[in-house]
Amino acid sequence: MKLFLSTLFLLPFLAFAQKGEESIWDLKALYKAPEFEETTLKSKPNVKSIFYKSINYEGQPTKVYAYYGLPKMEKPKNGYPAVVLIHGGGGTAMEEWVEIWNKKGYAAISMDLEGHLPSFHHKDRVGFEGNGPSRVGVFHDNDKPLKDQWYYQAVAQVIIANSFLRNLDDVDANKIGVTGVSWGGMLTSTVAGVDHRFKFAIPIYGCGFLNGTDGHMGNHFRNGNDAYRENLLKNFEGQKYLPKVEMPILFINGSNDAHFPIPASVASYKAPKSDAYLYIVDGLGHGHPPAWKVQESYTFADAIVNNKPFMKIQKTQWDNGIITAFVKSADIANVMVYYTEDTGKWGDRKWTKLPAKFSGKKIKGELPSTAQAAYFLVTDTNGITLTSEVKMKELEN
Secondary structure (H helix, E strand, C coil): CHHHHHHHHHHHHHCCCCCCCCCCCCHHHHCCCCCEEECCCCCCCCCEEEEEECCCECCECCEEEEEEECCCCCCCCCCEEEEEEECCCCCCCCHHHHHHHHHCCCEEEEECCCCCCCCCCHHHCCCCCCECCCCCCCCCCCCCCHHHCHHHHHHHHHHHHHHHHHCCCCEEEEEEEEEEECHHHHHHHHHCCCCCCCCCEEEECCCCCCCCCCCHHHHHHHCCCHHHHHHHHHHHCHHHHHHHCCCCEEEEEECCCCCCCHHHHHHHHHCCCCCEEEEEECCCCCCHHHHHCCCHHHHHHHHHHCCCCCCEEEEEEEECCEEEEEEECCCEEEEEEEEECCCCCHHHCCCEEEECEEECCEEEEECCCCCCEEEEEEEECCCCEEECCCEEHHHHC
16 A cells, blocks of 8 residues: 555656647647537527537548537626536536526536437447547547547547637637546546637546546556557646646545545646646545535636635645644634545545634644545635645555
């Protein structure tokens, strides 16, 4: 365990990316406004249905199906803020997700990244003329040419969705963010370090630094296929791109997520040079609806696009059974400390919460000697809740 955790937290310094390295994506082309057409296929009453042009796949042109919508409230002087929505595994273009953000005052686009027309049941989804690839397992199309691999195509499709929004007359091109769930969180972690036009990023569950972790995603790194692992780390994994992130980024995860364990979220949170934030929700279920209910994603987006301060928890330390940290840019309303006495798989650990103390900007909690990991959950007077860095006993000793 100690060797695994120590290696994991060295990974930010071992990332493959170097400053100034040329992108494997043709950003000059992807930043252009895409051709698109409206369609009545799978149309919904409160959003528009479109196909937009994407990059070639296996030498042939492709297009992407998407829903997009605008808020019904009065448009700000410079246009609505906006967000690109990236679905997770088994997901598709989702009109209800677009409508959730529309009601918050954001233009939004949700696209199917697997070459399908949307349908509630995955088995009912069909392709269309000019569709791109579907995902093959967990990066299991790594034997294909780089530009024909699903993840490469998906990143390009997300960047083009940003370009689409930026060229709408009703959208403020300087206030567009990106968020994704599960696989979409992984894509968000990659895209945030590639497309620097985004104003904010919110990966939910999915993140980077999965190599060596004990979740479902991390298990695939241990399949004995060196070419598979090299392709993933060199070209796609968030650990390469998160150190390049320039916009504020909020990582959201559950305390017991089976796919993306806490150490991966913490390493991802520590990687960007920009302002990074972490919110671990005890017992958060894994899926699109649970992710949509986390209100901090919307309050974070509002704070960033409106240039308002957002609570930041800094300098978390654990020493002799005492955990401390400092809160910046907010007045504290309540503090809890969460800890686990368990070892073994992160998804199986049980967490206990206790009241913590605060005085001014400093927060303090007492931990039992049996605690193996701990973090603060802080709520400010505006009702925003975030967590500190999760401290782990193996690393503190």
